[in-house]
Amino acid sequence: MSDAVLGTRIALVGNPNSGKTSLFNALTGARQKVANYPGVTVERKEGVVQTPAGRRVSVLDLPGTYSLRARSPDEAVTRDVVLGRLAGETSPEILVCVADATNLRLVLRLALELKSVGRPMVLALNMYDIAERQGIRIDLDGLAQALDIPVVTTVAVRKRGLDMLLSQVDMLAAGNTDASLAWHEPSAEEIRAAHREAERIMRSYVKPPLRPDTWTGRLDSVLLHPVAGTLILMAILFLMFQAVFTWATPLMDMIDAGFAWLGQMVSLYVPAGLLQSFLADGLIAGVGSVLVFLPQILILFFFIILLEDFGYMARAAFLMDRLMGVAGLHGRAFIPLLSSFACAIPGIMSARVIDNKRDRLTTILVAPLTTCSARIPVYTLIIAAFIPNRLVGGFANLQGLVMFGLYAAGIGSALIVAFVIRKLLWRSASEPFLIELPAYKVPDPKNVARGVLLRGQIFLKRAGTIIASMMVLIWFLSSFPGAPENATQPAIDYSFAGMLGHLIHPLLAPIGFTWQMAIALIPGMAAREVAVGALGTVYAVGGEVEGTLATTLAHQWPLATALSFLAWYVFAPQCLSTLAVVKRETGGWLWPSVMFAYMLTLAYAASFAVFHIASLLGW
Amino acid sequence: MRLSDLGKGDRGLIRGIVPAGHDGPGEIGHDEMERRLLEMGFVEGARFHVLHEGLVGRDPIAIRLDDIRVALRRRDARAILIERDATP
Ligand SMILES: Nc1nc2c(ncn2[C@@H]2O[C@H](COP(=O)(O)OP(=O)(O)OP(=O)(O)O)[C@@H](O)[C@H]2O)c(=O)[nH]1
Numbered sequence: 001m002s003d004a005v006l007g008t009r010i011a012l013v014g015n016p017n018s019g020k021t022s023l024f025n026a027l028t029g030a031r032q033k034v035a036n037y038p039g040v041t042v043e044r045k046e047g048v049v050q051t052p053a054g055r056r057v058s059v060l061d062l063p064g065t066y067s068l069r070a071r072s073p074d075e076a077v078t079r080d081v082v083l084g085r086l087a088g089e090t091s092p093e094i095l096v097c098v099a100d101a102t103n104l105r106l107v108l109r110l111a112l113e114l115k116s117v118g119r120p121m122v123l124a125l126n127m128y129d130i131a132e133r134q135g136i137r138i139d140l141d142g143l144a145q146a147l148d149i150p151v152v153t154t155v156a157v158r159k160r161g162l163d164m165l166l167s168q169v170d171m172l173a174a175g176n177t178d179a180s181l182a183w184h185e186p187s188a189e190e191i192r193a194a195h196r197e198a199e200r201i202m203r204s205y206v207k208p209p210l211r212p213d214t215w216t217g218r219l220d221s222v223l224l225h226p227v228a229g230t231l232i233l234m235a236i237l238f239l240m241f242q243a244v245f246t247w248a249t250p251l252m253d254m255i256d257a258g259f260a261w262l263g264q265m266v267s268l269y270v271p272a273g274l275l276q277s278f279l280a281d282g283l284i285a286g287v288g289s290v291l292v293f294l295p296q297i298l299i300l301f302f303f304i305i306l307l308e309d310f311g312y313m314a315r316a317a318f319l320m321d322r323l324m325g326v327a328g329l330h331g332r333a334f335i336p337l338l339s340s341f342a343c344a345i346p347g348i349m350s351a352r353v354i355d356n357k358r359d360r361l362t363t364i365l366v367a368p369l370t371t372c373s374a375r376i377p378v379y380t381l382i383i384a385a386f387i388p389n390r391l392v393g394g395f396a397n398l399q400g401l402v403m404f405g406l407y408a409a410g411i412g413s414a415l416i417v418a419f420v421i422r423k424l425l426w427r428s429a430s431e432p433f434l435i436e437l438p439a440y441k442v443p444d445p446k447n448v449a450r451g452v453l454l455r456g457q458i459f460l461k462r463a464g465t466i467i468a469s470m471m472v473l474i475w476f477l478s479s480f481p482g483a484p485e486n487a488t489q490p491a492i493d494y495s496f497a498g499m500l501g502h503l504i505h506p507l508l509a510p511i512g513f514t515w516q517m518a519i520a521l522i523p524g525m526a527a528r529e530v531a532v533g534a535l536g537t538v539y540a541v542g543g544e545v546e547g548t549l550a551t552t553l554a555h556q557w558p559l560a561t562a563l564s565f566l567a568w569y570v571f572a573p574q575c576l577s578t579l580a581v582v583k584r585e586t587g588g589w590l591w592p593s594v595m596f597a598y599m600l601t602l603a604y605a606a607s608f609a610v611f612h613i614a615s616l617l618g619w
Numbered sequence: 620m621r622l623s624d625l626g627k628g629d630r631g632l633i634r635g636i637v638p639a640g641h642d643g644p645g646e647i648g649h650d651e652m653e654r655r656l657l658e659m660g661f662v663e664g665a666r667f668h669v670l671h672e673g674l675v676g677r678d679p680i681a682i683r684l685d686d687i688r689v690a691l692r693r694r695d696a697r698a699i700l701i702e703r704d705a706t707p
């Protein structure tokens with residue numbers, strides 16, 4: 001549908017973390033990401049809402065900004081949308097300036113700047129629940145008069161005040177819109193003058209809180225404490241990976257048992273032959289071996305979303321700033337790296353908040369080294385097969401410890417590579433590090449549940465689409481052509497997969513990989529988890545499964561091979577979608593190629609070293 | 620006095636923004652630095668309170684600036700002229 005049909009378009013503009021996306025979701029029913037740190041939204045998103053007057057209005061959610069003078073790519077999106085500079089798009093007819101009602105000073109200055117754009121505007125004082133709880137008294141009429149725009153109050157997360165906001169939009173839409181846009185980049189003096197004006201308005205119409213939030217200060221004195229804070233950050237990450245292991249195991253065992261039962265049913269009721277093999281070896285063994293990891297993924301996301309909603313991410317940026325500085329980045333870059341725990345793609349996108357081009361590129365190049373959730377199945381499978389499940393030092397689970405080590409290896413190598421890039425490619429000047437630390441909020445159970453379920457859905461969808469279709473392909477390749485009459489080897493050796501595996505195997509033999517692993521790596525480019533499913537299918541078709549896939553591997557691979565495989569997955573660029581996003585974000589094939597080459601080199605070198613050292617040790 | 624000279628617990632008023640080595644090659648330049656700081660609220664007359672310091676080299680610092688909390692590096696805090704309250 002074209003915008004012309006919709007008529008009015010409104011844009012949500014405001015300081016970072018003021019609740020624009022929450023408001024967007026409340027208005028349009030969308031489920032865009034909301035979290036308690038500045039710089040969550042980095043793209044323009046569009047949705048539709050019906051106003052009380054029956055007008056269908058298209059709503060634009062935009063990245064937060066302190067000014068239209070965009071400094072980073074995310075802020076440039078906001079500027080270009082508001083000023084109608086995007087190709088094929090006119091500027092939105094109405095601006096909704098979204099303000100955090102507990103924190104008005106900066107946004108009042110922004111509102112004055114936005115007014116100079118020359119579009120009708122309404123000011124939405126969001127988070128009004130918190131303002132009321134703190135006893136901040138705002139003279140709404142006075143504020144509206146002083147700014148000469150309508151002012152409404154909203155509580156985006158409770159969907160309060162939406163009708164008022166929309167009826168203001170109706171009224172503005174009915175009025176005349178002045179088509180000329182008059183914004184110019186304010187000079188330092190103009191910014192100062194606007195500040196003075198904002199300050200005057202603040203003093204006249206906003207009374208400071210009667211019950212200011214004291215929790216944030218109290219929590220910060222522990223969480224930002226130079227020693228305690230750093231230890232707590234480590235402890236949180238450590239706990240997260242312990243939990244990913246220990247909490248998930250019972251659920252995983254249940255899912256595993258479920259698929260084993262399904263497999264048995266198939267072999268009982270489906271006559272032996274191609275169909276049985278397709279169902280049992282292709283679909284159930286393949287997809288099942290990936291689906292088992294759903295609980296772990298949900299637990300990991302549960303932790304990440306809790307931290308994000310609580311307001312901890314900006315604190316992590318503060319605590320990590322110095323360490324990131326060694327690698328030439330600043331603390332802000334830690335947030336994209338932490339987001340990459342979920343998936344490198346949002347991590348790479350969120351690098352848009354970094355102003356300096358080179359710092360941003362460095363962050364993008366190293367983001368895929370942090371351990372994304374698609375690696376969890378691979379890591380868990382190998383750890384479960386080769387690392388004994390016992391306690392170390394009385395409290396730490398050894399398997400969880402190895403997992404933590406792999407995550408640390410990911411972050412550590414990201415920092416080292418960033419350092420090397422800086423030394424080899426460019427020495428960029430250091431960028432100012434300025435970040436607002438938001439007030440802590442008690443995570444909203446609904447938002448957390450929604451976020452976790454959404455991730456679960458995404459994972460299931462991947463399992464049902466990319467992963468399942470890869471499994472079908474792998475099953476086909478490993479079942480055809482069948483073995484000749486006088487076969488001396490297992491049938492799989494004569495199949496396409498067997499031929500392919502044996503063909504590539506010489507390349508991978510120096511790092512200790514078997515030919516079955518060689519088969520798993522290629523479809524593993526579509527999604528890392530596929531490697532696990534592929535191993536499941538290849539061993540199932542080969543008839544070599546003894547119990548679970550993990551026990552099979554434990555019998556078939558030497559420890560050195562397993563460790564080499566882990567090392568490979570720490571570094572290898574096993575994800576086409578990541579490369580595609582890097583191409584989009586950097587505008588060409590140069591940087592994705594550089595990324596692919598350096599990661600492949602690192603993966604091969606690391607696996608080679610690990611395999612040979614482990615073999616020397618007799619593992 | 621500059622914000623970069625202060626330690627945890629110090630309070631005072633912002634007095635102005637001065638050039639402080641952001642003019643090197645590839646850096647953002649003083650004019651841009653000044654505007655960024657102003658937009659974040661480092662404006663003459665704003666009150667601040669240094670809340671926290673980092674572990675290594677007491678860097679970065681977290682300050683309360685009027686109603687908001689901001690983290691920044693000492694290197695960038697050098698651009699901010701301040702007047703410290705007399706310690707009681
Ligand atoms: N109590 C309360 N919390 C809110 C309200 N609106 C938003 N929040 C919370 O404020 C935080 C920020 O919300 P977002 O919607 O992500 O803010 P944003 O403006 O889109 O942020 P950026 O995309 O980073 O610019 C989240 O933790 C929300 O749950 C509100 O009206 N009341």
Ligand SMILES: [Mg+2]
Nearest residue numbers: 020021040041
């Ligand atoms: Mg947002």
